[in-house]
Amino acid sequence: MGADDRDGFLRTFSAFSEIGAKNGGLHRLTGTPEDGAARSLLISSFRERGYTVARDAIGNLFGFVLPPGERPTILLGSHLDSQPDGGRFDGQTGVVIALWAARVLEPKIRSGELPFNLGVVNWTNEEGARFQPSVLGSSVFTGRVPIQAALGATDSRGATLGDCLAAIDALGTDEVPLPSAYLEVHVEQGSILEREGVDIGVVEGAWGALKLDVQVSGVQTHTGPPPMEERVDALYATALLVTAVREMGLDQPGGRLHTTVGSLRITPDSPNCTPSEVRSKVELRSDDPAILIAARAELEKTLAEIGRMTGASLVVTAESLRETTRMWPKGPEILERAAAGCQLSSRRMKTVAGHDALVMNSAVPSLLFFLPSVGGHTHNRHELTEDRDLVNGLSLMVEAVESLGKEYATSPTDERDTASRDSA
Amino acid sequence: MGADDRDGFLRTFSAFSEIGAKNGGLHRLTGTPEDGAARSLLISSFRERGYTVARDAIGNLFGFVLPPGERPTILLGSHLDSQPDGGRFDGQTGVVIALWAARVLEPKIRSGELPFNLGVVNWTNEEGARFQPSVLGSSVFTGRVPIQAALGATDSRGATLGDCLAAIDALGTDEVPLPSAYLEVHVEQGSILEREGVDIGVVEGAWGALKLDVQVSGVQTHTGPPPMEERVDALYATALLVTAVREMGLDQPGGRLHTTVGSLRITPDSPNCTPSEVRSKVELRSDDPAILIAARAELEKTLAEIGRMTGASLVVTAESLRETTRMWPKGPEILERAAAGCQLSSRRMKTVAGHDALVMNSAVPSLLFFLPSVGGHTHNRHELTEDRDLVNGLSLMVEAVESLGKEYATSPTDERDTASRDSA
Numbered sequence: 001m002g003a004d005d006r007d008g009f010l011r012t013f014s015a016f017s018e019i020g021a022k023n024g025g026l027h028r029l030t031g032t033p034e035d036g037a038a039r040s041l042l043i044s045s046f047r048e049r050g051y052t053v054a055r056d057a058i059g060n061l062f063g064f065v066l067p068p069g070e071r072p073t074i075l076l077g078s079h080l081d082s083q084p085d086g087g088r089f090d091g092q093t094g095v096v097i098a099l100w101a102a103r104v105l106e107p108k109i110r111s112g113e114l115p116f117n118l119g120v121v122n123w124t125n126e127e128g129a130r131f132q133p134s135v136l137g138s139s140v141f142t143g144r145v146p147i148q149a150a151l152g153a154t155d156s157r158g159a160t161l162g163d164c165l166a167a168i169d170a171l172g173t174d175e176v177p178l179p180s181a182y183l184e185v186h187v188e189q190g191s192i193l194e195r196e197g198v199d200i201g202v203v204e205g206a207w208g209a210l211k212l213d214v215q216v217s218g219v220q221t222h223t224g225p226p227p228m229e230e231r232v233d234a235l236y237a238t239a240l241l242v243t244a245v246r247e248m249g250l251d252q253p254g255g256r257l258h259t260t261v262g263s264l265r266i267t268p269d270s271p272n273c274t275p276s277e278v279r280s281k282v283e284l285r286s287d288d289p290a291i292l293i294a295a296r297a298e299l300e301k302t303l304a305e306i307g308r309m310t311g312a313s314l315v316v317t318a319e320s321l322r323e324t325t326r327m328w329p330k331g332p333e334i335l336e337r338a339a340a341g342c343q344l345s346s347r348r349m350k351t352v353a354g355h356d357a358l359v360m361n362s363a364v365p366s367l368l369f370f371l372p373s374v375g376g377h378t379h380n381r382h383e384l385t386e387d388r389d390l391v392n393g394l395s396l397m398v399e400a401v402e403s404l405g406k407e408y409a410t411s412p413t414d415e416r417d418t419a420s421r422d423s424a
Numbered sequence: 425m426g427a428d429d430r431d432g433f434l435r436t437f438s439a440f441s442e443i444g445a446k447n448g449g450l451h452r453l454t455g456t457p458e459d460g461a462a463r464s465l466l467i468s469s470f471r472e473r474g475y476t477v478a479r480d481a482i483g484n485l486f487g488f489v490l491p492p493g494e495r496p497t498i499l500l501g502s503h504l505d506s507q508p509d510g511g512r513f514d515g516q517t518g519v520v521i522a523l524w525a526a527r528v529l530e531p532k533i534r535s536g537e538l539p540f541n542l543g544v545v546n547w548t549n550e551e552g553a554r555f556q557p558s559v560l561g562s563s564v565f566t567g568r569v570p571i572q573a574a575l576g577a578t579d580s581r582g583a584t585l586g587d588c589l590a591a592i593d594a595l596g597t598d599e600v601p602l603p604s605a606y607l608e609v610h611v612e613q614g615s616i617l618e619r620e621g622v623d624i625g626v627v628e629g630a631w632g633a634l635k636l637d638v639q640v641s642g643v644q645t646h647t648g649p650p651p652m653e654e655r656v657d658a659l660y661a662t663a664l665l666v667t668a669v670r671e672m673g674l675d676q677p678g679g680r681l682h683t684t685v686g687s688l689r690i691t692p693d694s695p696n697c698t699p700s701e702v703r704s705k706v707e708l709r710s711d712d713p714a715i716l717i718a719a720r721a722e723l724e725k726t727l728a729e730i731g732r733m734t735g736a737s738l739v740v741t742a743e744s745l746r747e748t749t750r751m752w753p754k755g756p757e758i759l760e761r762a763a764a765g766c767q768l769s770s771r772r773m774k775t776v777a778g779h780d781a782l783v784m785n786s787a788v789p790s791l792l793f794f795l796p797s798v799g800g801h802t803h804n805r806h807e808l809t810e811d812r813d814l815v816n817g818l819s820l821m822v823e824a825v826e827s828l829g830k831e832y833a834t835s836p837t838d839e840r841d842t843a844s845r846d847s848a
Contacts, residue, residue: 083692242663262659264693268553272558380644
């Protein structure tokens with residue numbers, strides 16, 4: 001890869017960063033005009049290179065170097081949506097590196113020197129910020145979430161994902177088959193690589209995540225006359241829940257349980273009423289399924305205890321488990337060799353955050369690697385991955401695709417049985 | 425007052441209750457089409473009786489039995505707006521009783537037997553639910569809040585009160601002068617009258633209320649990777665605040681401090697981000713100015729302590745004090761005599777909630793009395809005041825207006841100096 005490719009790649013990254021730019025970060029929520037504009041730029045980039053563009057029923061957007069169907073396909077990608085007031089590197093890094101890796105490898109693909117096809121994908125709604133759940137596009141693609149359920153997901157104002165995607169012309173009818181393998185690069189969203197001075201994080205597995213909707217019901221009343229001890233205040237009960245959830249994480253030895261309440265829906269949310277209902281999003285994450293099981297049980301006890309204390313009712317109305325995941329075992333070996341070939345240092349790690357690569361890993365051999373995040377800042381405008389590291393990511397992606405393609409592209413699905421998930 | 429008046433009054437009450445009816449309660453927020461429809465029904469009721477209709481610049485809606493300006497005027501009223509999922513009796517009771525009291529007294533007014541004019545008013549945005557502050561219409565009317573500030577108040581989606589009132593054609597240009605006196609009947613919103621089996625609560629004063637906006641600032645980050653102890657989670661800090669505020673109220677001997685956080689604005693409110701900012705509405709209410717002063721000081725200490733514990737910054741960005749109020753001292757005497765004349769039992773009480781009558785009391789002699797609330801339910805759909813008590817309220821209003829008018833309507837402003845507020 002020459003200096004021209006390097007400069008072109010960084011220019012493409014800047015061009016994408018301008019769409020939905022806000023205070024040095026990105027505000028590009030799924031299904032908004034900004035999301036639509038980023039998709040349009042990706043389509044233009046595909047067409048410019050003569051790629052075959054495909055869009056499926058949930059709006060996943062693909063570009064294939066050769067028309068699909070002729071050869072086994074390796075798919076590269078990530079997501080272009082962001083968190084509210086999020087950063088420029090979460091997701092976008094993986095899409096732009098995928099795009100440029102395809103561009104660098106294009107001649108060898110077209111000539112047949114590399115005997116496979118290459119596709120680039122932008123997955124819909126990875127973030128799960130405006131619409132839940134997260135990693136929705138890849139989950140529909142792999143058949144884990146039914147398309148109708150996905151299109152019917154609503155934002156806080158009741159707009160459906162389907163309507164919002166239709167409004168930005170993101171929906172298609174193409175039926176895209178599973179690829180032979182999937183690769184993704186993402187920013188670390190932590191500070192381990194920076195702290196240890198390592199170039200590349202080779203992801204060998206993922207923490208499990210248990211996401212719960214907790215509904216707290218109290219009695220709506222005036223904030224003035226009712227005596228304090230007669231009130232059944234759903235927001236007070238929720239405050240005890242938020243505090244207890246955080247303490248569960250803090251109390252776990254070794255930092256092996258991360259716990260958060262990130263979002264509340266308060267009804268009626270009037271300054272002059274104690275709320276009748278608060279719906280909260282609770283997350284429990286751990287690398288150890290046993291810790292998650294214990295935390296879930298402790299949460300149940302906590303809900304009952306807060307109910308007894310406050311008179312409110314606290315009920316888990318929905319929960320979804322992303323099990324602890326082990327990536328396709330040959331992936332880290334391939335990535336480590338490729339990194340060494342690029343003179344890049346690497347270490348193995350687990351991801352705490354969810355990624356489309358984890359979803360894809362349940363269906364096809366999938367590889368995921370991380371680039372350093374300065375200061376570990378993530379899901380905010382301070383996200384930063386240095387140009388040097390972005391370029392390292394592109395180099396490694398090119399090298400890894402060549403290695404993977406040579407070794408496995410012809411029949412990688414024979415290795416499917418070794419891709420497994422621990423139970424949690 | 426005959427059986428026809430009684431039945432007609434209850435039918436009018438039912439007709440108003442149908443506008444914005446929801447699950448047995450009312451959902452009729454300021455500046456919504458439902459608010460507009462309730463105002464239209466009131467205008468029709470005025471016109472039907474040949475009253476002079478007036479609307480001022482903040483949308484306060486008046487109907488005068490005689491054209492204004494000819495005689496001293498006694499004004500009766502309350503408000504037609506409700507809390508979200510609120511009840512049928514809060515506010516509406518006072519407007520419908522005012523309307524029917526005017527109707528009953530009309531012949532004596534027109535004949536000159538009662539030597540004053542009578543007006544009925546619906547005050548804009550008493551509730552302060554969609555737009556803050558509360559009691560806004562009467563505050564503009566009495567010059568306590570500038571009209572431009574009031575019209576510029578925004579709801580949670582950024583719509584201004586002025587635009588919303590214009591959209592329902594509620595704004596006018598009439599300049600309505602201060603009346604000679606003001607009377608209001610409201611439901612108790614507590615259970616003292618019911619518990620003691622008393623018909624009428626004669627309000628002699630009001631608790632003070634200190635309303636504060638507290639801004640909690642943390643660091644927005646991913647809910648997954650960041651270690652628990654490195655997070656500066658604004659929602660966690662807010663949870664500690666909600667808990668501390670409630671405990672301040674519970675800990676005050678004698679139930680003389682009511683404390684609530686009723687509303688939060690969370691940014692970004694994504695399930696996958698710890699929030700960067702939470703804005704909360706804190707209320708402290710007491711009948712004793714010294715308790716309020718001490719609670720305000722304790723709150724400041726609490727904010728600093730939570731800041732030290734969490735790393736978040738907690739700042740009071742706005743605060744407004746409604747001082748403890750003493751009603752015009754002759755009012756309770758008049759109401760007690762009038763109640764006795766109606767064979768109704770009464771007791772004196774203080775109001776914890778704010779009312780337009782408290783605002784009016786700062787400008788003209790004002791009288792306020794309460795009717796029993798079944799179970800003390802308020803600001804929810806279970807609000808109930810029995811028909812018998814509603815009719816009692818109408819009887820007492822008629823009696824009180826006659827007494828007041830005879831004694832004071834010709835020169836009640838001579839008594840202004842005795843209407844006073846305690847300092848808080």
